Amino acid sequence: MESNVARNRAELSGKATNVLDFRTLASSHKRLAELLTEGMTVLDVGCGAGAITHGIAKIVGPTGRVVGIDSNPALIEKAKKTFGDIPGLEFECGDIFNLHFKEEFDIVTSARVLQWLSNPLEALTVLKSSTKPGGRVLILDYNHEKISWEPVPPSSMKSFYSAFLKWRSDAGMDNAIADHLPNLFEKVGINEIIITPQHETVKRTDNDFNSRISIWADVAASRGIQMVKDRYITESQRATAEMEYREWINEVAMSQTMYLLAVEGRKNNL
Numbered sequence: 001m002e003s004n005v006a007r008n009r010a011e012l013s014g015k016a017t018n019v020l021d022f023r024t025l026a027s028s029h030k031r032l033a034e035l036l037t038e039g040m041t042v043l044d045v046g047c048g049a050g051a052i053t054h055g056i057a058k059i060v061g062p063t064g065r066v067v068g069i070d071s072n073p074a075l076i077e078k079a080k081k082t083f084g085d086i087p088g089l090e091f092e093c094g095d096i097f098n099l100h101f102k103e104e105f106d107i108v109t110s111a112r113v114l115q116w117l118s119n120p121l122e123a124l125t126v127l128k129s130s131t132k133p134g135g136r137v138l139i140l141d142y143n144h145e146k147i148s149w150e151p152v153p154p155s156s157m158k159s160f161y162s163a164f165l166k167w168r169s170d171a172g173m174d175n176a177i178a179d180h181l182p183n184l185f186e187k188v189g190i191n192e193i194i195i196t197p198q199h200e201t202v203k204r205t206d207n208d209f210n211s212r213i214s215i216w217a218d219v220a221a222s223r224g225i226q227m228v229k230d231r232y233i234t235e236s237q238r239a240t241a242e243m244e245y246r247e248w249i250n251e252v253a254m255s256q257t258m259y260l261l262a263v264e265g266r267k268n269n270l
Helices: 004-010 014-021 030-035 053-060 073-083 120-129 155-169 177-188 209-213 215-229 235-251
Strands: 041-045 065-070 089-093 105-111 131-142 148-150 190-197 200-203 255-258 260-267
Touching (some): 030 105, 030 131, 155 215, 177 190, 200 209, 209 215
Antiparallel strands (some): 200 255
């Protein structure tokens, strides 16, 4: 069973939702984009407000079927309002541990979700059961221990980031989940495993540099409040980390790379 602590810490609020709106299928789930063809059935678990999911629906077309699932009712409501008129696309509020689908989809995907679970193996088992025999399970996730910045950010942010990782790991979340996915796939019987690096690098010369590298300032402004409440940092430490990181972005930041892997495998034909 998933722990209540993990559920509470995973809940998105405030500026933590900002990053969702900037994502697209082409830029944020590249390996999935390569696998999609017209007429496919796809389940997107942890779809948020549908930024990636509607891109899936446009490729598989009206002869396909795309279902987006998220546990956050506000995000599902936003997805329905924004993309609800696309043929073959539907959104549901649901729990990754309690999906009602059985062997229905050509591809079952979950992007940047298992990192927030204390029991990713159980979730992967459920995702597999939703996949057709011969279908694929595709997981996209981070190893937060392998992030890199150029130059090094302020010590206040480095301290905040360390506290953030401990806050997560104390809830049972795996900060290095990306590198552990192949082993999890083998444990649940998903075979023909393919690993595709999808590392997210942003450079000062990129048009979206500010919005993307600001993710950790936004995390300090949102998750940081939870961390203060849980006594992992003080409000002063949180505020200083956010302020000094934003100054670092404006004045000296050159690049950031977040380590991200797409791991896919096939469910056996039985």
